[in-house]
Amino acid sequence: MTVSRKTACLEDLRMRILKLELAPGAELDETQVATAYGLSRTPLREVFQVLGGEGYLRLEHNRGARVAAMDLAALRCLLQTGPLLLATMARQAAEHRGEAALPPLRDAQAGFAAATEEGDAAAAALFNHSFHTQVACMASNPYLMPALRRLLIDHTRLTQGFFQPVKKKEKKQLRKVSQHHATLTDAITAQDAEAAVSTTLQNWDLFRERIEKLMTPEALPISVEAAAATA
Structure with a gap:
């Protein structure tokens, strides 16, 4: 086509x-x-x-x-609104999903898992975006959908670094995200709304922890600080 x-x-x-x-x-x-x-x-x-x-x-x-810019005010709104919006969408997806909507969700989940295994950060971020979009589409909520789409733009841009793990802990967190996607897919398939909400909030906690770390960088070495003071 x-x-x-x-x-x-x-x-x-x-x-x-x-x-x-x-x-x-x-x-x-x-x-x-x-x-x-x-x-x-x-x-x-x-x-x-x-x-x-x-x-x-x-x-x-x-x-x-x-x-669209990403300023401090927008970030505060994202961190306050994100868990509520995503959890609501996950609940409604589990309650209202149709059989035809499940294959695209599984495809997004599989694509994300493959991208993370291959170390393709850009593809992982886009599949993560697609996965959450599919969940929202299954919720069939015309009032929340515009807000969710807007939230995912900044969510995806902010998580680019999340999918490029360097430290052992970061790699472990990324594996957890993939596990959360699989668990959420199973919960929606089984129409288990409570499990869908719980898994979504666990996944959000990983994202929030990553953002908080980005906002609080490690201190400069003392030698660098001393050099800056005498410059």
């Missing part, structure tokens, strides 16, 4: 933003983007409108489009 240039542009920009190839807050030059994707201004602006509505871009009057 042939994909139109407009659709290809839309999908590619989403992926580039999620993978941080387009940095938060970066300005998108309309002429350059139009040339890169072989689009005229009108369909490109339609793409920007869609991405703006989804939360990937911020459209500024007379100033073009910028990739």
